[in-house]
Amino acid sequence: MATIDSANVKDDCQEKNDNENSNNKTGSSEINVMPGKIKKLNLKPSASPTSFLAKSSLLLPSGVAQVKQLSNISASKSMENKSNTMAVGSSCSATGNPRNKTALAPGHSLMDWIRLGSSNVDLTGVGGVHQVVTLTELAKHNKRNDAWLAVRGKNPESPKIFSDWKQTTNTITFIYKVTDDKFFPNYQLIRENNNEFRIKINQINGVINHEYDLIDGVNWPPKWKKNYDTMEIDFCFTKLIGKIWKFYGSRTIGSQIKSTERNYRQWQIVCNTMLCDNINLLVLKSKDYMEIMRIGRHVEVKMNVMGTEVSRYYTPVPSSIHPDDEAPGYKPDCLCLIVKRYNDGALSPSITALQQGQYVTLSNELGTFAIESFDQCSIIHLLSAGTGLTPMLGVIQWALCRRNITTINLINFNRNEKNIFYQQQLDKISADERLNVVHILSEPDDSWVGRRGKVSDVLLNELIGRAIKHSCIFTCGPIAFMTVAREALVKLGWTTSQLHEFDG
């Protein structure tokens, strides 16, 4: 019986040149893994990739593979008979390519594989349970009715992730880059111990897992850096012992179907600071875990309030929008939330009262907003009211990193001076002449010299004007504010594809 499955590969990095100063680079790999149930192929560290090539046609350059397993599974007879006769031996390429290909038996086509794939038969043969498969093990399954294949291939639905690594005496950095997709994935890092950690890459179509087993220990958490222009993210670990490694160790690659289930973790309060009258900045951290969330996404926060579980959504904000003003106590594995306290609210009074060391439950990243959908826009208007500024902070940070963006126009509405938060930070980053910030207060003190008023047709006509190409507008605030803004902007000719409303 033939079955097809996605692959997991344990790839062993190649030996590194012992040149300390060069940030050596080898062992890069490009992976392309089909979402689906998982098998693992474990390439033993002892052999070099080229020795595998000589021994086995199953070898995958740079240690990357997809596994096809042909095994004994109980399936419907008709399907079994059909698939038994589908694969009929293999042949070397006429061009001398050592990769063998398996021809389909006469009378069978790709459609048979597709039908088989969607037949609900357990094609993995192991019920989709993860399994490490060594090359030796793989080689044993070479019978007509028990054949496993490692297949190098490309799944067009899954964007390619390029990964690389480099080192100095004291650090080791793992670099990830999406090469054929404009959407940044969400990255989750889970630490097992000093040597072992996992990077989970959550893409639109599926999840890729990289499990690292390093040859030596590293400190947690790694520093990380995102580059929105190159679509790269770096995770830089400091080594426990500062010396050049011959290689980093080994890595197992797997994939899984994207789950819509929410995962919850306990997060500890690192710091809770009042930003203004009724708004707090919370810095939180979870043990052996970090998640690099995407702009404009939110989390669900759950707390037990007087015996009842209450949950609300909050939007993680960057740890700083100006390098001088990093959130207090922030480390790279932390998450920052800005929460407004409503005295009659069910949850916000409890969250804003949390003390350092106390715990709160947070979900993983939620939402579908993709900032990259607006990457053709060179002019960005941001309309925020109150804590509606929270999603805008990430957008501003993203926009300032993008060279094609010429104008970022933030119009920030509040009741009075006491309600404005991040004013100094915004002033500092306004040194970049592309960013223009206007604070508008509806009930200011007499001393306020800035603009006064509420969102209206007249105001938006003056500050934003009529719709133009390659421009977009993001809005976030209370419902009444959003309604007035939407109606005014539609009157000014802005289309729905140019407008995005954040919930908040």
Ligand SMILES: Cc1cc2nc3c(=O)[nH]c(=O)nc-3n(C[C@H](O)[C@H](O)[C@H](O)COP(=O)(O)OP(=O)(O)OC[C@H]3O[C@@H](n4cnc5c(N)ncnc54)[C@H](O)[C@@H]3O)c2cc1C
């Ligand atoms: C996707 C999403 C992201 C969000 N991100 C943030 C964030 O980053 N920071 C943040 O502080 N809040 C955010 N919110 C709002 C947050 O989820 C809660 O609604 C808010 O904290 C109030 O919760 P509560 O339980 O204290 O009040 P509730 O018990 O829900 O409401 C009590 C009273 O508070 C007032 N109130 C509640 N919410 C608002 C509001 N938005 N505007 C005006 N008055 C209100 C009303 O008077 C209401 O009667 C977000 C909401 C969504 C849907």
